[in-house]
Amino acid sequence: MIRAQQKPLVEIESLIGQAKNVLVLGCGTCTAVCLAGGEKEARTLAAALRVSAQIKGVQREVRHSLVQRQCEPEFVREVEEEALWADVIVSLACGIGCQVMNERYPERLTVPGVNTCFLGAPIEHGVFDERCQACGDCILHLTGGICPIARCAKSMLNGPCGGSQHGKCEVNPSNPCAWQLIYERLLSLNKLELISAILPAKDWRSARDGGQRRIVREDVRL
Amino acid sequence: MKVGSRLEAVLSSGHFAVTAELGPPKGADLEVIGRKIELLRNCADAVNITDNQTAVVRMCSAAVAHILVENGVEPVMQMTCRDRNRLAIQADLLGAYALGVRNLLCLTGDHQSFGNHPQSKNVYDLDSIQLIQVVRRMREEGVFMNGEPMEGGARFFIGAAANPFADPFEFRPLRLAKKVSAGADFIQTQLVYNVPKFREYMHRVCDLGLHEKVYILAGVGPIKSVGAARYMATSVPGMDVPEEIVERMRKAPKEKRTDEGINICVEVIQQVREIPGVAGVHIMAIEWEEAVAEICERAGLLPRPSPQLPEGAAK
Amino acid sequence: MDRDCPEVTIFSCAYCGAVPRELALRAGLRLPASVHLIEVPCLSRVQADLILSAFEAGAQGVLLVGCEDHNCHHQGGNQRAKRRFAAMAALLEQVGIPRTRLSLWQGGLGDPRAFLAELNSFLAAIAGSPHQSQVAGGSLDQGAAETTC
Numbered sequence: 001m002i003r004a005q006q007k008p009l010v011e012i013e014s015l016i017g018q019a020k021n022v023l024v025l026g027c028g029t030c031t032a033v034c035l036a037g038g039e040k041e042a043r044t045l046a047a048a049l050r051v052s053a054q055i056k057g058v059q060r061e062v063r064h065s066l067v068q069r070q071c072e073p074e075f076v077r078e079v080e081e082e083a084l085w086a087d088v089i090v091s092l093a094c095g096i097g098c099q100v101m102n103e104r105y106p107e108r109l110t111v112p113g114v115n116t117c118f119l120g121a122p123i124e125h126g127v128f129d130e131r132c133q134a135c136g137d138c139i140l141h142l143t144g145g146i147c148p149i150a151r152c153a154k155s156m157l158n159g160p161c162g163g164s165q166h167g168k169c170e171v172n173p174s175n176p177c178a179w180q181l182i183y184e185r186l187l188s189l190n191k192l193e194l195i196s197a198i199l200p201a202k203d204w205r206s207a208r209d210g211g212q213r214r215i216v217r218e219d220v221r222l
Numbered sequence: 223m224k225v226g227s228r229l230e231a232v233l234s235s236g237h238f239a240v241t242a243e244l245g246p247p248k249g250a251d252l253e254v255i256g257r258k259i260e261l262l263r264n265c266a267d268a269v270n271i272t273d274n275q276t277a278v279v280r281m282c283s284a285a286v287a288h289i290l291v292e293n294g295v296e297p298v299m300q301m302t303c304r305d306r307n308r309l310a311i312q313a314d315l316l317g318a319y320a321l322g323v324r325n326l327l328c329l330t331g332d333h334q335s336f337g338n339h340p341q342s343k344n345v346y347d348l349d350s351i352q353l354i355q356v357v358r359r360m361r362e363e364g365v366f367m368n369g370e371p372m373e374g375g376a377r378f379f380i381g382a383a384a385n386p387f388a389d390p391f392e393f394r395p396l397r398l399a400k401k402v403s404a405g406a407d408f409i410q411t412q413l414v415y416n417v418p419k420f421r422e423y424m425h426r427v428c429d430l431g432l433h434e435k436v437y438i439l440a441g442v443g444p445i446k447s448v449g450a451a452r453y454m455a456t457s458v459p460g461m462d463v464p465e466e467i468v469e470r471m472r473k474a475p476k477e478k479r480t481d482e483g484i485n486i487c488v489e490v491i492q493q494v495r496e497i498p499g500v501a502g503v504h505i506m507a508i509e510w511e512e513a514v515a516e517i518c519e520r521a522g523l524l525p526r527p528s529p530q531l532p533e534g535a536a537k
Numbered sequence: 538m539d540r541d542c543p544e545v546t547i548f549s550c551a552y553c554g555a556v557p558r559e560l561a562l563r564a565g566l567r568l569p570a571s572v573h574l575i576e577v578p579c580l581s582r583v584q585a586d587l588i589l590s591a592f593e594a595g596a597q598g599v600l601l602v603g604c605e606d607h608n609c610h611h612q613g614g615n616q617r618a619k620r621r622f623a624a625m626a627a628l629l630e631q632v633g634i635p636r637t638r639l640s641l642w643q644g645g646l647g648d649p650r651a652f653l654a655e656l657n658s659f660l661a662a663i664a665g666s667p668h669q670s671q672v673a674g675g676s677l678d679q680g681a682a683e684t685t686c
Contacts, residue, residue: 008631009628009631009632010631040584040586043586044584044585044586044589047586047589047590047593048585048589048628048631048632050593051589051592051593051632051633051634052631052632052633054593055632055633055634056633153333153335154303154304154330154331154333154344154346154349155346156330156346156349157349157351157352158349158350158351158352158397158400159349160388160389160390160393160397161330161385161388162383162385162388162412162459162460163332163333163388163459163460164388164389164390164459164460165388165389165459165460166389167389168459170333170336170459170460171333171335171336173459177389180389180390183390183393184390192396196396196399196400197400198351198352198355198400198403198404200352200355201308201347201348201352201355201356201367204347
């Protein structure tokens with residue numbers, strides 16, 4: 001899922017500026033699961049903004065609400081009344097949700113309350129690790145189910161580089177070396193031949209480098 | 223001879239080769255380069271010009287390599303994948319070749335987080351092995367990476383790096399094999415201080431028959447101080463400096479420590495020279511180019527041979 | 538009720554951290570009217586949203602009372618509460634509430650005096666003067682404690 005982290009309160013307040021009516025809008029999907037922007041986080045942020053305004057003597061009403069999937073226009077339609085009440089909407093969804101809100105409610109500015117960080121998985125409660133860079137051309141079948149594009153600091157296809165030591169990446173020793181993991185996995189699967197051959201240079205057009213991407217499914221278009 | 227560089231001629235004629243390293247200045251000062259050239263001139267068959275080494279901005283390696291050519295010292299231009307995409311890499315290769323550069327070391331490159339612009343966007347469009355393939359196709363097929371023919375080929379003697387001390391140890395010889403099959407002609411290794419481990423690595427490399435396909439130059443270098451020894455031993459990933467070496471530096475009297483660093487380097491050269499498959503040494507005296515002449519002298523590496531270069535080869 | 542006594546909300550674990558209630562039962566101690574006691578099944582349930590609600594409702598300080606480190610009724614709930622404490626205090630500071638307005642006390646039922654001392658110093662810190670707002674617990678043993686503020 002998409003992993004995000006809430007922005008510092010002071011930054012969110014600066015994004016709100018002088019607005020009187022503020023809606024904090026959580027999302028019930030990815031950012032709820034990574035504990036950055038679900039109902040509880042929206043409620044907490046709204047309370048924090050209210051108390052802070054009170055202390056600073058700022059006249060401000062802050063409400064909070066939630067849509068199940070802020071990245072889809074049908075879902076954000078449900079909060080029309082609250083959205084139009086607000087002068088500024090603080091989106092606790094990922095960058096997609098924030099943009100969908102701006103598209104659906106162009107007369108209101110929706111500002112981001114979180115930093116959208118990466119596509120990842122929890123490795124323990126409260127710890128999330130990047131797993132995918134959405135490069136658009138998956139090679140996990142070649143690398144033992146471990147993505148070197150997302151998990152190697154140099155996105156190497158023929159690693160590991162000389163900075164791999166004790167299974168750790170030199171760039172951040174709290175991260176495992178992706179290529180050490182790939183080597184071990186393929187060794188245990190008896191499939192080392194997959195990385196004994198040279199993996200060719202990647203065609204990055206399917207990734208972000210090819211410009212904004214679009215998927216068209218003619219079979220399901222209305 | 224594939225290219226006809228002096229380094230290739232030395233290696234192919236069976237001489238024990240010596241390469242050294244010259245770090246370009248952190249500025250546009252030509253004098254520094256001139257001074258370092260004179261320190262290395264008669265010690266090495268070719269001199270590596272580092273490319274934004276450790277991700278610290280320095281004068282570009284192609285320009286410095288050209289200055290060496292002009293001064294009659296043969297360069298090995300280093301090229302990393304960190305700062306250039308495949309367009310820039312190929313363009314720079316053409317330029318360097320036109321300026322007389324014949325030896326190229328293909329590197330993935332240190333991550334920018336270790337350098338002096340950690341905020342920068344990295345590139346890594348290619349990795350070192352893919353870069354080797356690109357350079358070989360330029361030479362063998364006269365084409366760019368996309369298959370389009372070039373107007374006038376760029377023919378490089380292709381080098382690659384190898385780190386026998388990084389993990390996983392068992393995979394390192396296999397990865398070297400990938401570099402060889404990609405097209406590497408010569409290899410320069412990470413600094414060797416743990417000779418037994420390097421011997422074991424070379425044993426595996428020879429078992430794969432790689433020593434017959436590629437010239438392997440063992441990386442060596444003098445240690446300047448106890449602090450440097452300890453730092454390399456504990457804080458540089460992929461470096462293996464045994465405790466005995468640190469101890470030797472520590473026990474040496476303070477005024478003799480640089481001598482001891484040079485002693486260790488000379489001993490390592492003598493030891494690796496006896497290891498089957500080692501075709502030469504690459505002396506990395508980082509910001510201590512003054513030490514290279516003494517090391518070469520004491521290790522019995524001087525004078526350097528003057529191999530017959532084929533007609534029309536770069537001067 | 539003394540008007541000088543600050544409004545304080547105590548969130549207390551209902552199990553071994555239930556010192557305030559036990560004090561009242563055993564010693565007849567009355568907490569000042571401005572001190573609101575809310576018992577929760579586990580202190581780890583008390584997170585930023587509840588603490589902010591207390592401040593929004595007018596509290597000048599929030600005191601968290603939980604079990605001793607080794608003695609959680611559940612499984613490590615007190616440890617979790619402890620880990621969250623720093624993050625919550627940091628959030629309050631961002632909001633503009635001084636760190637000193639949130640305090641965590643972990644102690645057992647056997648140590649009511651320590652709790653009273655903690656409460657008193659907390660009240661004093663909030664009131665800004667050590668001489669106001671004292672909760673007396675001197676006669677605990679006689680079962681006739683009177684709290685004044």
